[in-house]
């Protein structure tokens with residue numbers, strides 16, 4: 001190990017909010033006309049990982065000396081350096097490219113960053129950023145961010161989704177969105193309703209078939225998912241679903257948001273089904289233990305951090 005002081009880079013561009021360290025090093029290397037490998041050597045980074053399960057280490061003091069940004073500033077922006085660790089399960093499973101117009105002021109190429117589950121679109125630039133619900137793994141929007149300006153219902157759903165989080169908290173909305181998402185999948189499978197087909201024609205004009213991990217496919221039924229989640233998260237609805245006399249009405253209200261008239265409909269008033277059992281499980285109180293839900297049967301996986309401090 002070299003004892004020589006780390007020399008500061010000529011252009012110490014700052015990290016973007018919640019940027020991945022890998023993304024930051026790539027941008028730093030580019031603007032300073034050097035290589036990521038040289039930067040890794042300067043911050044005592046452990047060898048490049050061979051699998052996604054392996055976490056790499058770096059020296060925070062050396063990264064600070066290299067960039068001129070204090071350890072406090074770097075920790076605030078780079079979640080992987082935070083101590084105590086962030087609640088990873090409250091973030092989307094994969095880091096995603098930031099909205100290109102929003103990230104334009106950050107030099108050195110695209111910014112990849114972590115997002116909470118409820119941030120799915122940039123409402124300022126009308127761009128769909130990724131995935132519609134927890135555990136959904138749409139491909140990252142890499143080459144061309146998906147333009148949703150002609151589908152204002154998707155932007156409105158994003159505004160509503162963020163409002164729900166402000167009102168009910170991240171965990172309650174996470175459970176509600178997950179319940180809505182899984183119910184949608186159960187009811188519709190790979191089929192599309194009329195409204196979703198129309199939206200996909202706008203988002204992917206001319207496409208003859210869709211992949212279920214295409215982010216446009218996720219965007220197409222996002223308004224219905226948020227609509228159902230906004231029913232699910234209401235205390236009054238949750239009280240109804242636990243009451244013997246009011247349960248049927250509550251199921252119907254939730255299902256109607258998800259277009260419960262499709263051929264795969266397995267629910268009939270007054271009868272139990274896998275779907276109603278499922279709704280009941282999600283509607284139960286779910287204590288959290290800091291790493292996820294304490295209740296059995298529901299797991300929410302967040303990203304696997306790639307770096308840590310030495």
Ligand SMILES: [Zn+2]
Nearest residue numbers: 099102122125
């Ligand atoms: Zn933006």
